[in-house]
Amino acid sequence: MTRNTILNLSCPMPTLDFDVITLGHGSGGVLTNRLLESGVFSLLKNPLLDTHHDGAVFELSGNLAFSTDSYVISPVFFPGGNIGELAVNGTVNDLAMCGAIPRYLSLSFIIEEGLPISEFWEILVSIKNSAECADVQIVTGDTKVVEKGKGDKIFINTSGIGQVHPKAHISSKNIKVGDKIIVSGNVATHGIAIMSVREGLDFETTIISDTTNLNHTVKALLDDFGADIHLLRDPTRGGVATVLNEIAKDCGFGINISQNQIPVLEQVFGACEILGLDPLYVANEGIFMAIVAAEIADNFVKKLSEFDNGTDAAIIGEVVLEHPKQVILTSKIGGKRVVNMLVGEQLPRIC
Amino acid sequence: MTRNTILNLSCPMPTLDFDVITLGHGSGGVLTNRLLESGVFSLLKNPLLDTHHDGAVFELSGNLAFSTDSYVISPVFFPGGNIGELAVNGTVNDLAMCGAIPRYLSLSFIIEEGLPISEFWEILVSIKNSAECADVQIVTGDTKVVEKGKGDKIFINTSGIGQVHPKAHISSKNIKVGDKIIVSGNVATHGIAIMSVREGLDFETTIISDTTNLNHTVKALLDDFGADIHLLRDPTRGGVATVLNEIAKDCGFGINISQNQIPVLEQVFGACEILGLDPLYVANEGIFMAIVAAEIADNFVKKLSEFDNGTDAAIIGEVVLEHPKQVILTSKIGGKRVVNMLVGEQLPRIC
Incomplete structure (x- = not known):
């Protein structure tokens, strides 16, 4: 049709x-x-x-x-x-x-x-x-x-x-050392979907934007976990890296993330390599990040994965006392590097 | 300076x-x-x-x-x-x-x-x-x-x-035959201010936009007159004529207005003549129209005229049973004509 x-x-x-x-x-x-x-x-x-x-x-x-x-x-x-x-x-x-x-x-x-x-x-x-x-x-x-x-x-x-939500208590002030950082799904999908159209890239299957509403899923999580959800943010323009930097700056703690844990669709990852883009800086529209108390993190991911838009949810890192206001990534081969905020403009007019 | x-x-x-x-x-x-x-x-x-x-x-x-x-x-x-x-x-x-x-x-x-x-x-x-x-x-x-x-x-x-406002009860459903139509100030000033810049017109003194807030004035009127104020509208794009037509259509009654009563700055009126524009269709930013119960109309205008943005307020017409959904203007020389909604675009990008 x-x-x-x-x-x-x-x-x-x-x-x-x-x-x-x-x-x-x-x-x-x-x-x-x-x-x-x-x-x-x-x-x-x-x-x-x-x-x-x-x-x-x-x-x-x-x-x-x-x-x-x-x-x-x-x-x-x-x-x-x-x-x-x-x-x-x-x-x-x-x-x-x-x-x-x-x-x-x-x-x-x-x-x-x-x-x-x-x-x-x-x-x-x-x-x-x-x-x-x-x-x-x-x-x-x-x-x-x-x-x-x-x-x-x-x-x-x-x-x-x-x-x-009556149980919600969302504020960067609630973030504590040891809190877990969760991403609700695959990163970089929206940005690469737009980029591939603009650049005329041809993949085996079309990469489609992840645009969707998150409110029903978030409501269910708030019903169950209430104030143990310390912060929620959607990593749109600037991607996961920029949002994590804003969070680290706001709460004053450091953030560690592990590249191994960050979910990215294989095809999106391939496209990022071709285009020379780091998926952490690519825009998203249908995922969110949650900073939650360590003790609920596993159950939070379990609950999240029951929803269509949460099947790829993962714990990607945690809040630490070291390197305040900085985000450090442990790469797939074990190296560590600072992840900064997006500089300049990667993909204009992405949303 | x-x-x-x-x-x-x-x-x-x-x-x-x-x-x-x-x-x-x-x-x-x-x-x-x-x-x-x-x-x-x-x-x-x-x-x-x-x-x-x-x-x-x-x-x-x-x-x-x-x-x-x-x-x-x-x-x-x-x-x-x-x-x-x-x-x-x-x-x-x-x-x-x-x-x-x-x-x-x-x-x-x-x-x-x-x-x-x-x-x-x-x-x-x-x-x-x-x-x-x-x-x-x-x-x-x-x-x-x-x-x-x-x-x-x-x-x-x-x-x-x-x-x-706790005393407000604003709805076109409250409009009654006999209600008075009030305009809070001179019409067509904003549109002519913009038009004169675009067309490079030179007048003796510069016509300046009437942009201002109306909320403090409206609050004071609601304090005093409450539910006797049946409708409030600001005649921006499309001007007074278009808003009156919308009101007539919504309430189902006719509206009579009198050209003699409609306040227009002399210079704005002159500019309208030069440009071939009817002030009733020219956009405003700092005036409003009120449809009020007949018995409070004079006091409403009196109160309104105490405010800087209400000194030129006037009763310009009334709601009638005749010619339902139509607006009829009595001209300065006593002739009557139908006033329709603005057709086409008079002044693009006026607000």
Whole structure:
């Protein structure tokens, strides 16, 4: 089945009297209304969005998490997904990393004049589907259009609100010497999926992005392990190496990791070798890192591995008193080296 | 004093070893950290932002409002402001239109490679100042950089969370026949300020944008008039005409307005004549429209006129049973005409 056939079965594109987005669709007037009323509102339908006001109003109480990200990935369609589901999953996951149950998302488009409506619709359908999978509602939004050459197809901002899990106590201040460092799945997959499209690399099988929501898995872990989960972070831009450096700096301890323990798909590892990239610096979208109390680490990994997005989870290192604020890797052949933060830009516009 | 002198007095730009934003500043690695640590975090400093996590966590309860907008205005510096304060005031005002007290904002940049650091800093200082004026905190953010020619200097998304005023009951469902339509100030000022720069028009005095926060004024009105304020809307893109049409459509009644009553600065009116624009369709940033119970209308205007941003407030029309879902204007010479929604695009990238 082609991409369009799949779409047509579930969410047929509305019949419109325009094929591409024009500046007028960002005017706030008749064309903006026609675009939204033609299918956007009905596709993303929920009682809060349906009020069509300047914002959404809802009742929510307690400890809340609030996060934002703008997505500028290029190309907007890539193996394993598109910018739409990335924008939903990315913000959902940032909320999950705060120990929160994501509830409401905002959705804001900056579209380059000339974007085919068919592509816009495909992105919208992905947004709808990934929001449903993550069990979040899109409750408010915005659409702007810029002239040809002043943008690049489409940029998307999502911001999100979640309720912090009652058992969560996520803070770098809780990290203790001896804590274990866990990664929930194979590293570097998203970055290499994007890079292989951009560089036109051909592998035996296509490497697809790992983009997915992590919130259901994280909730189950918080249910079981609560405050023994000291920190959660998703290693997106800058990869595992950059996040570990930020954590070491924040908590003031050292971090040791073991190259042998870091899960990487064989094909991704091969691609990294060809491209001269260290998988530790390559971006991820569907994995997270957890710093947990040593005594729960094995059970944490066991529980995590029951989930589709946790089957390759592994303990990759621990927090130590030595070399404060530094990350040291023990290589496969036993050598030790300092792992620094990403310098410069490895893969621009990866998310 | 030049623009830079003013800035230097209050928030001196940090000394950096780069003059322009590069792709590396969006990498998530060392350069992103250096950019943020060099002054961004200290400029916008508050306890929630200082955690530097993937999101902010805070306690908040009750009826909340949530809104988002992406700002793509061109030029980014314009008479009376820049994209930074527009981005803060715009989302603050959207929350105020929901009857909410704005509390927390997110801030997300999409920067075109090559933006001078000095311009970025000037925008940041405006963001800081306007957030302070509006009494909101920037608690979470994101920075992306796109290649030269794939953006246009800087796009900013702000999303915001506010607490709905306990006396507020804002909904188009509350609108009744006989309700009065009030505009809080002169219309069309922002749009003409931008247009005059773009078209190189020279007037006796510079027309400056009306961008400002409306939340303090709206709060005071809600304190006094509560549920007698039936609807609040800010007529940004599409102007007063478009918002009135949306209101008429939503509530199902007709709307009559009187051209004589609509406040427009003389110079703005003149510029509209030269440019062939109807002020009713020109964008605003610092005014709002209120639909209120007839019996409070005069007192509402009186109270509003006590505020700096309400001195030109006026009753411009009323809700009627006739011509449902249509807006009818009585012109200065007594003729009547239908006022439709904005068709096409009058002034692209006005906000």
